[in-house]
Amino acid sequence: MSDVISALETLELAIGRGAGIVDDADLKSARTVAEQVRDRRGFLGDTLVIALAGGTGSGKSSLLNAIAGRRIAETGVLRPTTERALAWIPADPEPGVVALLDRLEIEGRFEQHSLRGVAIIDLPDHDSIVLQHQQIVDRLLPEVDAVVWVFDPQKYRDPLIHDDYISRLLEYQDQFLFVLNQVDLVGQQDLADIRADLLASLREDGVSEPRLFELAADPPGVAPINIEPFRHFLGEQLDAKAVTTGKLLGDIRRAGRQLRVAAGLDRGAGVGFEDRWPSVRSSAVEAMVDGVGFDDAVCRISDFVTALSVETGGRFGIRVRNEYDNARIEEELRTAIDNSGFQPVARVERGKLSTALHLLWFGPDQRAPTESVTALASGIESRFGHGLFQLLWDRGVFAATLAEVEIEARLAERR
Ligand SMILES: Nc1nc2c(ncn2[C@@H]2O[C@H](COP(=O)(O)OP(=O)(O)OP(=O)(O)O)[C@@H](O)[C@H]2O)c(=O)[nH]1
Ligand SMILES: [Mg+2]
Structure with missing residues (x-):
């Protein structure tokens, strides 16, 4: 019986961790089952x-x-x-x-x-x-x-x-x-x-x-x-x-x-965040440094958030998108820029004439100083990377707890 109780307690723990990851109605029906078992x-x-x-x-x-x-x-x-x-x-x-x-x-x-x-x-x-x-x-x-x-x-x-x-x-x-x-x-x-x-x-x-x-x-x-x-x-x-x-x-x-x-976890919990995020962060920084500009940097982060939202799906996917909507991405990015001392480079027009003018005006080495670029990268990391990671981490912990429920129940069934 203690086996049943421990599997039940793990289920209850998972229900607690599922807030914001699955819909309340799904949590409610799992809670009803847990109460019935009790x-x-x-x-x-x-x-x-x-x-x-x-x-x-x-x-x-x-x-x-x-x-x-x-x-x-x-x-x-x-x-x-x-x-x-x-x-x-x-x-x-x-x-x-x-x-x-x-x-x-x-x-x-x-x-x-x-x-x-x-x-x-x-x-x-x-x-x-x-x-x-x-x-x-x-x-x-x-x-x-x-x-x-x-x-x-x-x-x-x-x-x-x-x-x-x-x-x-x-x-x-x-x-x-x-x-x-x-x-x-x-x-x-x-x-x-x-x-x-x-x-x-x-x-x-x-x-x-x-x-x-x-x-x-x-x-x-x-x-x-x-x-x-x-x-x-x-x-x-x-x-x-x-x-x-x-x-x-x-x-x-x-x-x-x-x-x-x-929670859409039957397809697996991994979205490869740690492999994918660094290149998104670098491309946002590069967009600023190369003078493509703020809007492009916003787009790159926003595209990544959309991809995460679609891949995780359901209630959690909506939450990722809502927590990191474009207004927030713009605001956070602006703050990251302000705090880093980075000077955004004027937007480069891509036509030949304007590129030539740009080179004439700014010179070929018109790039932001390295220190501020590094500060910008770490600002982006702390304003986006940490938060997104934490969100996905919570989902991963929820997935692991559900796996634990399955393992405990299966082991108990064999006893
Ligand atoms: N020949 C024969 N008739 C049976 C047997 N068991 C039940 N019946 C008959 O089958 C009919 C249906 O039986 P019920 O016990 O009312 O069936 P039920 O599954 O309870 O049906 P519902 O309440 O409508 O879901 C009755 O006329 C029974 O007399 C059996 O073993 N042999
Ligand atoms: Mg009957």
């Missing part, structure tokens, strides 16, 4: 909260009834049957479970004595018949410890579930179980084909080791088939603590990854 620590290893999910009519409610051994959830042929999530929870539930259900606004709660330490939530369907259901499902999934995806022999390839849910939620794949329900409806040979096909599509989704149970929760006229092994697995073999820890680490990694993407 809330959930409270009952780690005690109650395992499992959600039943899947297409409408696959038999989620029937599965819950079969596990419970009594009819607690509405089932039916009219779709969707389950309008609101409901929960089957241990009698005398621990406060953490009650708080979680309160937070999820699940009002239907049925107490059970038969499966110690397990709470099962029956979710509304995933299909888009009623949009609101999908929103409920989206909100619930990240909050539970394990998800049982229920398929039936007809719709087990439903792209909505494979593409929009399973492959989008791969960080949680250790917490996924898969059920092929309604096996009473197919013969042995068909069942073997469907099993192979379903496992292949789950692997295509990115699930590396899908755990699949085949059963019939509500075969007409006969008792449920293969429910007992599944019940036994939920009650005895699913290691609640490992599952929950894995889930929390998955949440932390996911939040870290979203921050990385939001």
Whole structure:
């Protein structure tokens, strides 16, 4: 558990360092995840909260009834049957479970004595018949410890579930179980084909080791088939603590990854500032010394700021541009010139006649004295180089902290 806490604290540190680098909305959603992880620590290893999910009519409610051994959830042929999530929870539930259900606004709660330490939530369907259901499902999934995806022999390839849910939620794949329900409806040979096909599509989704149970929760006229092994697995073999820890680490990694993407850091943090800036600085100084002038020097710094802004992108890119807009560049450059004692050289016109006149007037060696040039260069360094470096440094520290989140969470997952 201390591993989870230390990865969580690093995530919180990253969130603190992300101000001004990613949008507030992105920081807010990462903060919400961090708070949820903190809330959930409270009952780690005690109650395992499992959600039943899947297409409408696959038999989620029937599965819950079969596990419970009594009819607690509405089932039916009219779709969707389950309008609101409901929960089957241990009698005398621990406060953490009650708080979680309160937070999820699940009002239907049925107490059970038969499966110690397990709470099962029956979710509304995933299909888009009623949009609101999908929103409920989206909100619930990240909050539970394990998800049982229920398929039936007809719709087990439903792209909505494979593409929009399973492959989008791969960080949680250790917490996924898969059920092929309604096996009473197919013969042995068909069942073997469907099993192979379903496992292949789950692997295509990115699930590396899908755990699949085949059963019939509500075969007409006969008792449920293969429910007992599944019940036994939920009650005895699913290691609640490992599952929950894995889930929390998955949440932390996911939040870290979203921050990385939001900051444009998934393409890497480096912009090669230290390699590029010295030549920009020299070209600004040269522009002044060669008499091309102030405007050209402003342009060279401004072009570089624009390049940095575009390359870093997003909120940070806008910040770079805003902090170093042209008005500020002009002002800082003017101050650097004033403080250096450097005398700007008259602007050289590039036509032959004017160059000749310029040479006649100023002579061929009309260059600013070296000392003031050096002072100008160091003025530009301190007025632009330091500030830009500091901005990029903060972004680099943020990137390193996010990398640390990923490393800590991965190491903890292996323990
Ligand atoms: N033959 C057969 N029918 C089943 C089985 N399990 C469920 N059914 C039937 O399938 C229909 C749908 O089952 P539900 O449990 O309501 O499905 P659900 O996934 O909860 O559906 P929604 O609440 O709409 O999302 C019902 O008529 C069930 O009786 C099974 O194992 N075999
Ligand atoms: Mg249902």
